[in-house]
Amino acid sequence: AGPQVGAGANWTNPGGDAGKTHHSALAQITPANVGALGLAWQAELGTMRGQEATPVVVDGVLYTSGVAGRAYAFDAASGRPLWAFEPEVDMQVNRTTCCDMVNRGVAVARGKVFVASLDGWMYALDAKTGAVVWKSDFIENRRKGDNSTGAPEVAGDVVVIGMGGAEYDVRGYVTALDLDTGKLRWRWHVVPHDPKLGPQERPELEAALKTWDPNSRWDIGGGGAPWDAINYDPETGYVLVGTGNGGPYATSKRSPAGGDNLYLGTLVALDPKTGRMVWHYQETPGDNWDFTSTQPMILTHLTIDGKDRSVVIHAPKNGFMYVLDRRTGELLRANAIVRTNWAKGIDAKTGRPLLNPAEADYTDGPKIVFPATTGARNWHPASYDPATGLYVGAVLDMGNLIFMTPGQKPARARALNNDAALIFTPDVKAALDTLPAPMAEAVRRLPAYQEALRDPGKAQIRAIEPLTGKTVWAADTLGWQDRGGVLTTASGLTIHGGVDGRLVVRETATGKVLKEIQTGTPIMAAPMTFMAGGVQYIAVAAGWGGGGYPFVPRYSAAYTRGNMNRLLVFRLGGEAVPIPDLLPPIEVAPEPPAQAADVTAETIARGQGLFFNNCAICHANQPRSITPDLRRMQPGTHELFRQIVLEGALVAGGMPRWNDVLTPGDADAIHAYLIDLQGKTRADELAKQKAGKPLDGPSLTILSNY
Numbered sequence: 001a002g003p004q005v006g007a008g009a010n011w012t013n014p015g016g017d018a019g020k021t022h023h024s025a026l027a028q029i030t031p032a033n034v035g036a037l038g039l040a041w042q043a044e045l046g047t048m049r050g051q052e053a054t055p056v057v058v059d060g061v062l063y064t065s066g067v068a069g070r071a072y073a074f075d076a077a078s079g080r081p082l083w084a085f086e087p088e089v090d091m092q093v094n095r096t097t098c099c100d101m102v103n104r105g106v107a108v109a110r111g112k113v114f115v116a117s118l119d120g121w122m123y124a125l126d127a128k129t130g131a132v133v134w135k136s137d138f139i140e141n142r143r144k145g146d147n148s149t150g151a152p153e154v155a156g157d158v159v160v161i162g163m164g165g166a167e168y169d170v171r172g173y174v175t176a177l178d179l180d181t182g183k184l185r186w187r188w189h190v191v192p193h194d195p196k197l198g199p200q201e202r203p204e205l206e207a208a209l210k211t212w213d214p215n216s217r218w219d220i221g222g223g224g225a226p227w228d229a230i231n232y233d234p235e236t237g238y239v240l241v242g243t244g245n246g247g248p249y250a251t252s253k254r255s256p257a258g259g260d261n262l263y264l265g266t267l268v269a270l271d272p273k274t275g276r277m278v279w280h281y282q283e284t285p286g287d288n289w290d291f292t293s294t295q296p297m298i299l300t301h302l303t304i305d306g307k308d309r310s311v312v313i314h315a316p317k318n319g320f321m322y323v324l325d326r327r328t329g330e331l332l333r334a335n336a337i338v339r340t341n342w343a344k345g346i347d348a349k350t351g352r353p354l355l356n357p358a359e360a361d362y363t364d365g366p367k368i369v370f371p372a373t374t375g376a377r378n379w380h381p382a383s384y385d386p387a388t389g390l391y392v393g394a395v396l397d398m399g400n401l402i403f404m405t406p407g408q409k410p411a412r413a414r415a416l417n418n419d420a421a422l423i424f425t426p427d428v429k430a431a432l433d434t435l436p437a438p439m440a441e442a443v444r445r446l447p448a449y450q451e452a453l454r455d456p457g458k459a460q461i462r463a464i465e466p467l468t469g470k471t472v473w474a475a476d477t478l479g480w481q482d483r484g485g486v487l488t489t490a491s492g493l494t495i496h497g498g499v500d501g502r503l504v505v506r507e508t509a510t511g512k513v514l515k516e517i518q519t520g521t522p523i524m525a526a527p528m529t530f531m532a533g534g535v536q537y538i539a540v541a542a543g544w545g546g547g548g549y550p551f552v553p554r555y556s557a558a559y560t561r562g563n564m565n566r567l568l569v570f571r572l573g574g575e576a577v578p579i580p581d582l583l584p585p586i587e588v589a590p591e592p593p594a595q596a597a598d599v600t601a602e603t604i605a606r607g608q609g610l611f612f613n614n615c616a617i618c619h620a621n622q623p624r625s626i627t628p629d630l631r632r633m634q635p636g637t638h639e640l641f642r643q644i645v646l647e648g649a650l651v652a653g654g655m656p657r658w659n660d661v662l663t664p665g666d667a668d669a670i671h672a673y674l675i676d677l678q679g680k681t682r683a684d685e686l687a688k689q690k691a692g693k694p695l696d697g698p699s700l701t702i703l704s705n706y
């Protein structure tokens with residue numbers, strides 16, 4: 001492939017073109033006529049979980065994926081459904097999914113559509129019928145918390161897929177399966193295994209081992225899960241992979257003697273024939289902060305110091321924007337795009353960050369670290385527009401308070417082992433009152449606390465010069481949970497969504513808004529564009545979810561109108577989008593049943609501990625959460641509580657069974673805690689109702705663990 005041209009009539013993979021630039025060469029829709037943009041067709045996806053996939057269009061057929069690895073095919077012009085596929089998913093996997101049941105897209109090649117299910121099976125479907133041609137289990141160790149949310153990537157005659165679970169107990173890897181048969185061709189592990197178990201699988205892992213304490217927490221797995229970005233680069237023939245964060249989070253727990261802990265937080269180039277590593281560049285040596293490098297990559301050409309260079313542009317979670325030579329991994333540029341206090345910069349000579357442990361190592365006490373674990377960037381695809389030279393994407397300039405409990409704990413199988421608590425800077429001030437007094441005092445003394453008060457954070461759609469990191473324009477979104485994917489077109493348009501349900505069209509050069517369409521469903525996924533029957537269309541998946549999904553922001557259409565997941569397709573001269581009705585006001589929590597006779601204050605306290613250890617990552621107990629608000633359980637749910645928690649009575653709906661870790665006594669203690677909480681919630685809400693106040697006040701503090 002030569003210089004970047006962008007996608008044409010077809011949009012052949014979720015990134016659009018071979019470089020995954022999310023840029024289109026199409027120009028039928030222009031700044032002059034975009035005022036006439038309206039709905040061409042829509043498809044309801046029958047779920048209220050998140051949508052993150054960018055659709056693919058090949059010769060008039062639109063293929064895409066949805067919740068837990070469902071796949072769909074539509075006639076791209078008319079929206080006529082051609083087929084739909086729903087994998088049989090073992091919902092026990094939800095015990096180790098940090099960030100909802102999302103899926104980021106399909107691959108299409110050789111008459112087949114490839115999609116990976118949440119529980120780690122690759123499905124090759126007949127592109128014409130949706131029938132399963134083969135399926136292949138790509139999880140290495142089913143006793144661990146491995147799962148899958150990413151899109152498969154075709155590289156020659158293999159399909160490559162990553163996995164997730166680095167907040168739990170996994171050792172990360174990518175897997176290559178034979179395109180025609182699904183047979184395992186190779187696997188590349190991100191981090192070494194316990195050296196006591198014998199030689200490493202590959203020479204590059206023997207090299208990596210030298211950067212780990214021999215007494216690392218191998219039992220927890222080390223992490224590194226490459227859960228999103230994988231790019232096959234036809235120009236070099238390499239597969240580029242962005243690897244994930246360390247597990248547990250803190251280096252001092254994971255690898256007590258320190259070290260870079262290769263290949264965490266790294267871009268690696270692999271040979272797709274063998275899986276052998278060709279080069280690597282570690283963006284976050286010795287990751288402490290869930291700084292994954294799994295964020296989407298863009299492959300293009302840039303003129304640097306007068307020379308044309310084949311580059312990868314990468315802005316991972318850690319707050320820097322990197323430009324690397326994609327043949328060699330040589331660092332060409334690195335600039336901070338947000339506040340970063342974990343590193344003072346990147347040394348251009350060595351390519352290494354200038355680490356700042358005084359401000360960011362939380363081994364001996366709480367720290368406020370910029371950026372937050374949510375990342376300066378996350379999975380939301382950005383776009384590179386070659387005409388203006390602008391990288392346009394969602395950027396979050398925010399930090400978090402991070403702290404951990406002292407000492408080492410035993411690993412818990414298929415459970416959270418990240419061992420760090422997080423409070424985002426917009427909530428830090430309010431949250432200090434809930435912390436033990438000495439910790440709150442320590443936080444108040446941090447220089448970064450003043451910074452958090454001065455500017456708790458902002459989320460923006462920004463246009464950035466990749467070589468300088470300089471922002472050319474920025475548009476505020478509604479809050480840190482309002483982040484979205486971006487499309488640019490050769491006609492000078494930038495298109496993105498908002499979680500309040502708007503589709504926004506801007507002028508790429510200036511950011512000026514040219515058109516807004518209210519859809520009534522939150523839009524986080526990236527819009528894409530294609531031609532069918534001589535007409536240019538713009539398609540986007542709509543639905544709130546992903547990391548932090550149980551905390552539905554008040555400003556999102558998920559909160560005000562439900563979260564009716566849809567695929568929305570637009571064209572010039574289209575119609576108004578049908579908008580879902582407003583939800584009725586929240587009702588007072590129903591009266592809970594009486595506590596069992598033997599319940600004491602200790603039972604309730606024990607139940608609360610168990611709840612926060614096992615349940616709270618999904619059940620945030622927020623009004624209008626996607627997972628049930630357990631302060632509002634109906635009598636029937638209370639009656640079935642043990643069956644639901646221990647026997648899997650609601651497993652089909654996504655609620656796993658827990659009888660392997662919780663005893664009936666534990667389940668009863670959790671129930672006692674929830675009955676107590678429901679009673680208090682009801683009393684509080686009755687008082688509010690009496691005072692004529694709304695029941696859903698300002699958003700509660702977010703204490704996240706992902």
Ligand SMILES: O=C(O)c1cc(C(=O)O)c2c(n1)C(=O)C(=O)c1cc(C(=O)O)[nH]c1-2
Binds near residue numbers: 164244373374545546
């Ligand atoms: O470490 C991991 O294995 C892992 C997996 C995932 C995922 O698979 O979605 C996310 C993260 N980490 C993560 O740190 C993160 O911020 C995140 C956001 C999202 C999302 O879909 O919104 N997924 C994930």
Ligand SMILES: [Ca+2]
Binds near residue numbers: 245
């Ligand atoms: Ca993670």
